[in-house]
Amino acid sequence: MDWHKCAQSFIQIVEDQSFAKAARSLYSSSSALSKHINWLEDQLGVQLLQRTTRRLDLTAEGECFYRQAKQLLNEWEQLKETVCNKSNEPRGMLTVGISVVFGNRYIIPLLPELLALYPQLKINVKTLTYPVLHNIENLDLYFSHKPPDFFSSNMDHHTISDAYLQMFASPDYLAEYGTPSQLADLKGHNCLLSTGNDTPNRWEFENGKSVQVQGNLIADNNGALIKAAVAGLGIIFTSPLAFANELKGSLVPVLPELHSPRWAIYAYYPKRKTLPLKTQAFLNYIEEKLQDILPVMPIKS
Incomplete structure (x- = not known):
């Protein structure tokens, strides 16, 4: 046992609020971490954690040890990084x-x-x-x-x-229902709505422009809306960052000169x-x- 390893285990347990989670973070086991805590408490002669089946609580001594041990370990890491930076x-x-x-x-x-x-x-x-x-x-x-x-x-x-957000649809959808040439045209289209937007039925654009939209699919999962758009269900208003790969033919921009505030x-x-x-x-x-x-x-x- 050593102070550095056991203190590191203690800090991780406190921050993860779980022996099991801390064990995964440290690539160790709950039983090993439990031994580390027992060793610390034996060496210090105080109880650091109050453990029940439902929660972990720091004792007053545990709170003090956590703060100072974390500071010392951070200083140690910074020292190592300073030396490593020279290499x-x-x-x-x-x-x-x-x-x-x-x-x-x-x-x-x-x-x-x-x-x-x-x-x-x-x-x-x-x-x-x-x-x-x-x-x-x-x-x-x-x-x-x-x-x-x-x-x-x-x-x-x-x-x-x-x-930013921009409008996209599949070529098949646009071939069947037409390509909007202005914002007002969206009122005649099936728009795929996201509950992740503050106003799912109102799409807002840069320079204060907006349009009221409607559609037969609303979801809290942007990935599902993207798949629906690729399948030709309607027009989606989302970030190109969410589906760059699908831009290669599966989805094309609609009114590409328009986008949301950045x-x-x-x-x-x-x-x-x-x-x-x-x-x-x-x-x-x-x-x-x-x-x-x-x-x-x-x-x-």
Whole structure:
């Protein structure tokens, strides 16, 4: 047993609020982590955790140990990163948070080439959904469309792309029902509605334009709406980032000069005096590659 490993286990258990989840995060087992906590408590002579079948609670001593142990481990990691940065080779474990759609479509496919480029680097991918973001500060890097004020002030950010919504339909649908030539024409079309939009029946565009739409399919799953659009059911209003592959003939833009107001996609990382080399290398690589594969955005109107 050693203090560093056992303290790391304790911190992970506290942040995951579960021995099982912490074990998966650390590639260990619940029984091993339990031994680490027992060893810490024996060495310190105090109880750190109050454990029941339903929850974990920190004792007052556990709260104190958590805060100071986390600070010490962070300082240790920064020391290691400072030394590693001098070798100019990214190395170590990088914990990256991704969303299901953006992360799986754009980030994951880039990892094989990245890891071949930096053989000393290891990546731990965590798929996160809103609003479960209480552990975001424990990530080295996180990609999100949420604005900076959504997150803790302890996070820095970097804009890696912008995004917007645009209308698309399959060639078969347009061949059967016609191609709209103006917004007013949408009232005669079947529009596929997303409950992810604040106003599913009203599509809003840049420069204050909007149109009331209707359709026979509404869903909270954008992937389902995309498949329905590809199958020829109607017109979809979504981001090209969600289905870049389907743009190759399966879906074509409708009124391509129109798009919603834009928003940014950010990379978030904990505030530090110096960005770790592994984080900087990953971020630089991903940003460069995304410029090549993301759909081309139209000139701002």
